[in-house]
Amino acid sequence: MLTKGELDRVTVVLVAARNPLNIGAAARAMSNFGFLRLCVVNRYEVAFREARSAVGAPELLQNAEECASVAEAIGDCSLVVGTTAVGSRQVEHPVHRLEAGAQLISEHAAGGGRTALLFGSEKRGLSNDDLSYCQWLMRIPTRAEHISMNLGQAVAVCLYELIRSEGSSVVAGALAQATTVELERLEGALLGALHASGYIKPGTEAATEEKARRLIRRMQLDSADAEIWTGMLAKMQLKPRRKS
Amino acid sequence: MLTKGELDRVTVVLVAARNPLNIGAAARAMSNFGFLRLCVVNRYEVAFREARSAVGAPELLQNAEECASVAEAIGDCSLVVGTTAVGSRQVEHPVHRLEAGAQLISEHAAGGGRTALLFGSEKRGLSNDDLSYCQWLMRIPTRAEHISMNLGQAVAVCLYELIRSEGSSVVAGALAQATTVELERLEGALLGALHASGYIKPGTEAATEEKARRLIRRMQLDSADAEIWTGMLAKMQLKPRRKS
Structure with a gap:
């Protein structure tokens, strides 16, 4: 689990997303979980700044960095992680399940390191060129029959895994148990x-x-x-x- | 973590959703994680059956049950869990963080019990009447400054927590380490x-x-x-x- 200060050491990089609503949805999930650094590698010149799906997170979207390339986006990051739906194509990279990958990112952040977390386009995911920048890949454990997630949902699930904790169970609203x-x-x-x-x-x-x-x-x-x-x-x- | 047979013991109940795209997105996430039982309490007569956001899951949406009330939707379930963004209003219910709540649902399923997992409308969440059917509530640990999630993303995160596991780290594609x-x-x-x-x-x-x-x-x-x-x-x- 990332602590509050460590959240700032993770940059979400959306590579070649085509639908501004997905970019906005990703921004909303980032804001929900406290990640404020978004970088958009905007290959298709998508007008995403005003996406209405960024409910509660218009500033995050306004402040997003816009980069021409993955190389530029990951500039200050010492760990670069790609997300993938499938393990078979990426034979050149180790693929970690999200649960384990998030743990590695947390350890990296705890040591002071910055991480870039790359998400590819809706249709094709990350290209081989994009993947060449990644140290390893992370896979959300979707079932084999339906591996491909919506981009905004995939971002939400990955960021949730980074902030989840095994902490206390009852958080609010519970009345005292009867004596x-x-x-x-x-x-x-x-x-x-x-x-x-x-x-x-x-x-x-x-x-x-x-x-x-x-x-x-x-x-x-x-x-x-x-x-x-x-x-x-x-x-x-x-x-x-x-x-x- | 739910096993394959136990996934079928969880019904996702969408109560009074207004946007068919959100219903479709929920269906997509359900299919991604292997949950196939959807019930829509369709208060606003939303035409959701053909929602194009249910990418890869049109059948799930076609087969969804449509109910007039929460009482009807939860009929065969021995555990009814409401999802909430906030703990303050629901003083009559214990509120568990998602991590702990999912564990309770898993135990219930392992014992053969059926669970209904209720999600409220986009704007207002579950009403007090809806909540009165719930044994307890579950909260996704969003940050206090921005608690409200998109419905489709909230469904994805909750279902992911139900299927996540601490299992093996490297799942595919890793070549042998050098000797x-x-x-x-x-x-x-x-x-x-x-x-x-x-x-x-x-x-x-x-x-x-x-x-x-x-x-x-x-x-x-x-x-x-x-x-x-x-x-x-x-x-x-x-x-x-x-x-x-």
Whole structure:
């Protein structure tokens, strides 16, 4: 995972993209994940600066560097990585799966090095000449039956892999889990309601208590929901339905 | 990581999407990663079946289920997960980062359970009513300054996380690393060329030899490239440039 300072050491280089909407979409994904250095090798003179697909990232697109060649685009980068959909054509390069390739880029950035991450054109990907600048290639693990991704989606997936982390699970909005006291109160209310309703037959008390305890634990309730349940069950205890 | 059989236990549910191109892009990403079950809760009667953005996935789009409500869409799923850009509004749900949420979905699938993965509309995301069907929410870790992703890109990133694996690094196309014998041959050729060129001054032989050996090891050459280098250097050895 790249730290905030390291994000700036990765330049996304779009080589010969033809559709300005794809360039804009790439810029949006870059901005989503905090990568702000975009270089467009604009072989087809695409008017991309105003692409409306760069929702939330018009400045990034305005500030993008425009280069005449891959050589110019990768100027200050000590690692040059090409992205590819397929492994068979590029026999001259090692091809890493995205998961492993992103790890190598992270290590390079952690050591202070700059990386250029090259994406080719929508139809043909990177040319052999473009590939000759790359130390190695990175492949998104698409399935063999449908390997070719949309350019904007491919950029999004690669950059996500660079910022993903195995960090903490719950990030926001979770209420506190119910405490043991709250769960026991709920359990009491449930058993009371079960008794009152005639659910518990003589001789089955112990088995039903255990069943109820397990049931409640499996629900993984938060405090608020445990209270709601307790209130509902307490009500049922007071007014049991008549058995027919 | 989901296995091939488990992919079929995840249904992507697009709720109230307005742009058919986004629905098509979602279908393309699904097909790229091997998820074939799409359900469209089509609140705005969008004509999405022929969306040209579903490159390589027209059948998936043709076969998509069309539902009138979220309740109908999630019918056979025992886990319902909503995607969200933000954690603050959804105080009633735990919000997991994508990395952790995907792990939970994988475990559910491994146990034979079906999951519905809900994506909301482009502008507003999932409504409170939609969210009420969800057990928990999942958030792509976009940066706070720009949280909102394009729908097709969000689908691609979520599905990628579900199929990513920490597996083997080099997947294809890598040639065999050069053997020690090949590297020693190269080293000999390099030293020969350095001698012939006058690079090596009397008394510096040992230091230069060590320098050359380290230099060559750092290059991590494969067999073919080592041979090319050896051939080039052997040539230089035969015809040194005259020093001025």
